[in-house]
Amino acid sequence: MTMTKVNIGIIGTGFIAEILAPEIQSSSKARLAAVSSRTLAKAEDFVASYPGAVAVEGADRLIARDDVDAVYIATPTSAKEDVASRALAAGKHVLIEKPLHSSESFKRLSALALKKGLVLMDATHFVHHPRTSAMRQHLAALIGAPRSLHTMFYFPFSDRENIRFDPSDEPMGAVGDMAWYSMRAVVEYLAPDSFEDIKVFAERDPQSGAVIRATGVLKFDAGKTATFDVGYTAGAAVMDLTVAGTSGILTQDDFVLDWKSGFGFDNPDIPTGFIHRSGMATRKDFAFIETPGEKSQHGLMVDSFADLIRNDDDAARETWLSATAKTQGFLDAIWRQIQARG
Ligand SMILES: NC(=O)c1ccc[n+]([C@@H]2O[C@H](COP(=O)([O-])OP(=O)(O)OC[C@H]3O[C@@H](n4cnc5c(N)ncnc54)[C@H](OP(=O)(O)O)[C@@H]3O)[C@@H](O)[C@H]2O)c1
Missing domain, CATH: 3.40.50.720 (NAD(P)-binding Rossmann-like Domain)
Structure with missing residues (x-):
């Protein structure tokens, strides 16, 4: 049909x-x-x-x-x-x-x-790339129970005419723009049940008052922790992710926009995937697990949105709602900390 x-x-x-x-x-x-x-x-x-x-x-x-x-x-x-x-x-x-x-x-x-x-x-584009489901699927076998997750997401950006520098358009500035992905990675890969504690430090643009950089740590149930460092001020594009488990770690250096075909990048020769490390392995021993996508992750997102509409599957629809709600909840916790500190 x-x-x-x-x-x-x-x-x-x-x-x-x-x-x-x-x-x-x-x-x-x-x-x-x-x-x-x-x-x-x-x-x-x-x-x-x-x-x-x-x-x-x-x-x-x-x-x-x-x-x-x-x-x-x-x-x-x-x-x-x-x-x-x-x-x-x-x-x-x-x-x-x-x-x-x-x-x-x-x-x-x-x-x-x-x-x-x-x-x-x-x-959110990256969750639609097959890499995300492959990471989730193989995580326990490769690294045991996930305990800590670190993300670093920076883009060089300083256009004060842009909405990112206007708190009336984007109230959370770089936190809403960039830490969104850090928190989504928490939801996807660390998958905590509940949030317990948080500490955040932020830097504001002196002219606009917009948050342009933030670093923090969140503590969840079962001893799970996440650290994040995001912003526009590092002078380089950085999209690093590390998930540490009880028997190894998984890393990505392009977790938000894959170097291959995430928008803004177009490098057919850079395969998309993740790295597995365990024991006293050196760089030459790291295993790269390739996870090809049939098209760009934002193209795949459009297809999954259309499928959600066409398939009329309530459980699938609620899975997406729940992931968004959790991501926004952690983001709000970061934002409350920043506001409390002025
Ligand atoms: N998923 C991702 O990978 C991704 C990437 C980049 C941005 N974003 C998000 O997408 C949003 C837009 O970002 P952008 O970079 O596309 O911004 P942008 O270039 O400023 O575009 C926003 C558009 O919204 C319309 N608009 C502006 N102010 C409005 C208002 N007050 N009411 C209604 N419409 C208004 C304007 O179109 P008209 O003038 O034609 O109405 C404007 O061109 C942001 O929240 C950002 O975080 C997501």
């Missing part, structure tokens, strides 16, 4: 919308139906590269369209809940950019999605 494609409308015409649009357009499971901007001319410019996609002024007009089954919300965080709740109320499935404003905000949205029988999924 061939299933019909999911008609997706994009809300917002910024940086990440430009990255996702070609993946939606080229997916065998989805189609780019429409794009909305607060400024019609911007939507018209955007759709010029996508034959068949309609330009619309304003999110409400896009949400009201009968030829839109689902929306991808690519706006700043400050606008996300308002747009998402209107889309869900109108019966549209939602793929929403990370981070959310807060756990409370996400709870309101997920309650609405469940009530309306709609899909709500956050737009």
Whole structure:
């Protein structure tokens, strides 16, 4: 049986919308139906590269369209809940950019999605790469029980005109932008049951007041701990992850955007996978476990969003909701610490 494609409308015409649009357009499971901007001319410019996609002024007009089954919300965080709740109320499935404003905000949205029988999924790319499920699947056999996880995620970035430097658009700054991935890695690989303690240090941009760097440690149940170090200030792209277990460790040096085809990178000669180390092994003994993906992780995300809609599998839908809620919960804990320290 061939299933019909999911008609997706994009809300917002910024940086990440430009990255996702070609993946939606080229997916065998989805189609780019429409794009909305607060400024019609911007939507018209955007759709010029996508034959068949309609330009619309304003999110409400896009949400009201009968030829839109689902929306991808690519706006700043400050606008996300308002747009998402209107889309869900109108019966549209939602793929929403990370981070959310807060756990409370996400709870309101997920309650609405469940009530309306709609899909709500956050737009974290790396969880859709087969590497993530392979790591999870082999983790216990390779390293025993996971005990600590360390992530370091930096991008050189200093454009003060960008939303990341505007706390009214992105209240959590680099924490919402970058530590989101650290916390998602905690959810995926450390998988704690409950959160117990936290300590965080942050650096703010003196001009904008935006958080541009943060370092911290979280303690969970069963002695599990996570350390993270994220920001825009290291002068280099760093995406390091280490999971230490009771009998070995697993590492990645591209855990957020794989060097091979994560957006911003295009290196067909750098295989995607993870490294396993145990005992007194030196670098020449490390085992690289390759986990190829059939296409880019953001392309795979579009396909899994479409599958979630088309398969009508409540348990699968709730698995994604639960991962988002946990990620946002840990992010909120980091943010509360930063706010408490001023
Ligand atoms: N998943 C990922 O890998 C990834 C990567 C990058 C960014 N992101 C997230 O995606 C979000 C957007 O980031 P970006 O880099 O794409 O930002 P951006 O380039 O500034 O784009 C945001 C777009 O949203 C619209 N917009 C701006 N202010 C708005 C408002 N107040 N109300 C409604 N719409 C508004 C604008 O489009 P119009 O002018 O056309 O309305 C703007 O172009 C951020 O929260 C960021 O963390 C995720």
